[in-house]
Amino acid sequence: MKHCIALLIIYFFMQELSAQSNPLMEGVTDHFASNEGVKIHYVTKGKGPTILFVHGFPDFWYSWREQMEALANEYRVAAVDLRGYNRSDSPEGVENYRMPLLVSDLASVINDLGEEPVNLVAHDWGAAVSWLLAINRSELVEKLVILSVGHPGAGKKAPIDTTKTTYADYFVSDPFKQQLTASWFSGWVTDQEAKVHYRNAFERSDKEAMINYYKANYPTQENLKKASFRNRNTNLPNLPMPVLVIHGKKDQYLPLDGHAYTWNFVDNEFSMHVFNDAGHFIQQDESKKFTELIRQFINR
Numbered sequence: 001m002k003h004c005i006a007l008l009i010i011y012f013f014m015q016e017l018s019a020q021s022n023p024l025m026e027g028v029t030d031h032f033a034s035n036e037g038v039k040i041h042y043v044t045k046g047k048g049p050t051i052l053f054v055h056g057f058p059d060f061w062y063s064w065r066e067q068m069e070a071l072a073n074e075y076r077v078a079a080v081d082l083r084g085y086n087r088s089d090s091p092e093g094v095e096n097y098r099m100p101l102l103v104s105d106l107a108s109v110i111n112d113l114g115e116e117p118v119n120l121v122a123h124d125w126g127a128a129v130s131w132l133l134a135i136n137r138s139e140l141v142e143k144l145v146i147l148s149v150g151h152p153g154a155g156k157k158a159p160i161d162t163t164k165t166t167y168a169d170y171f172v173s174d175p176f177k178q179q180l181t182a183s184w185f186s187g188w189v190t191d192q193e194a195k196v197h198y199r200n201a202f203e204r205s206d207k208e209a210m211i212n213y214y215k216a217n218y219p220t221q222e223n224l225k226k227a228s229f230r231n232r233n234t235n236l237p238n239l240p241m242p243v244l245v246i247h248g249k250k251d252q253y254l255p256l257d258g259h260a261y262t263w264n265f266v267d268n269e270f271s272m273h274v275f276n277d278a279g280h281f282i283q284q285d286e287s288k289k290f291t292e293l294i295r296q297f298i299n300r
Contacts, residue, residue, distance in 0.1 A: 024065045025197065030087075033105075033112035038096075040105050041087035042080040042112075046072030049142075050115050051298065053079040054106065056124020056148075057210060058185040060086040060201045062194065063123070066287040071295065078118075080109050082126060084209025086201040097212035102129045103136065110140045117241075119298050123147040123283060125213050134243075135236050145244045145294050147282050148251060150258030151265050152233040162225055167253070168218040172211060180207045188281070242269040244297045248278030248285060271297070 028043035042052075043061055045068055053064040061079035068077040081088040083105055084097070106129060110118055120141050122130035127149035134141045135152075170176050185205070186198035214220065223229045243266045245259050256274065263270045273293060278285035 024069055025062075028068075031112060032087075033108040035101070035105050035108040038083060038091055038101075038105070039089045040080060040083060040109055042078055042109050044076060044078045044113075046074070046076050048075040049298075050076045050078060050113055050118040051294075052106075052110065052113070052118045052120050053077070054120070054122035054126030054130055055079070055082065055085070056122075056126045057213065058188075058202065059124070060198070060205070062197050062201065063281070063283060064121075065194070067121075067283060067291045067294070070288075070291045074295075075119075075298075076113075076115075078109075078113060080106070080126075082129075084212070085205045087204060090206035090209040092208075094212045094215045097209065097216040099129065099132060099217050102213075102217075103133045106130065106133050107137055107140060116140055117142040119143045119145070121145040121147075121294060124149060124280070128152075128217070132233075134239055134241065138237075138240050141241050143242045143244070143298055144239065145246065145297060147246050148248065148254045148280060150254070150260075151262045153236055153265055154260060154262040155255075155258040156260050160219075160224055160230060162221055165221060166219075168214045169220050171214045171218075172220055172222075177207065177211060180211075185210075191284075236265070238265050238267045240267050242297070242300075243271075244294070245270075245272040246282055246290065246293065247272070247274050248280060248282045249274050249276045250279040253280050 028045045031042050031044060032039045033042065051071060053061070053067065055061060055063045061081050064079045068079060071077050083102070084090045110116060117140050120130050120134065122145070124147070127146045130144065131146065131149070131151055134144045182199045182202035185202040186195055189195045189198045245262060247256055247259060249256065259272060275282055275286045275289065283290055
């Protein structure tokens with residue numbers, strides 16, 4: 001029995017040591033952009049045209065580790081921690097997580113990078129923010145790659161039902177918040193080396209801030225009662241840059257038909273790729289194929 005326990009201790013120690021010696025963690029440069037006093041952390045590696053990666057929930061910049069390693073010999077790759085996550089600031093209050101502030105965070109990072117425009121690659125909440133950055137600040141975006149989340153004007157629109165609940169209504173409830181720990185947030189990570197970094201990042205993160213993204217911006221029952229919320233994102237200008245949308249067919253959270261008619265909102269080249277064997281986290285489920293796809297799109 002003692003022998004088994006000793007082996008387990010050695011195993012977990014080696015997992016920690018292996019993760020700590022990850023070359024990407026040691027090879028990136030840390031930066032902090034300021035958005036009216038809110039510090040937004042991001043990392044960079046390599047030289048060349050800039051690719052900026054933006055993560056979703058629950059995640060942090062390390063989600064893009066494989067893409068950054070593969071592309072750093074051709075590009076300057078950068079990845080951001082959204083506000084509330086990891087080393088970025090976590091201002092208090094739901095109002096500090098409304099979409100215009102999240103958009104201005106990304107604009108601040110791009111300005112801090114000192115190169116405009118950038119190639120923007122984004123997933124989940126990062127994708128929702130990036131759609132609106134590209135729409136409202138198109139001069140900052142050379143090419144746009146979106147994972148999973150549909151354009152705010154696209155998709156098959158059904159009549160609004162303020163009585164229909166979604167997973168987000170549970171996300172903003174107190175019973176859900178009580179179970180949130182660093183281990184819960186990192187539960188989806190299967191790579192044991194990466195899991196150590198995720199647990200550490202979520203220990204530094206603010207769970208209230210992460211849930212505020214949903215409270216401030218998602219069509220929960222409470223938000224749909226507000227006319228101002230229902231009428232947001234109307235009469236948006238079309239996107240002038242090339243756009244690539246990527247979706248995992250096995251995504252359990254966001255439907256494929258959420259991308260319907262996206263082409264009506266893009267004045268440049270529009271393309272879409274579906275990975276049949278990928279779920280929600282495409283950048284990890286199909287890492288090599290995904291990386292090659294965005295390389296081809298950006299080089300085109």
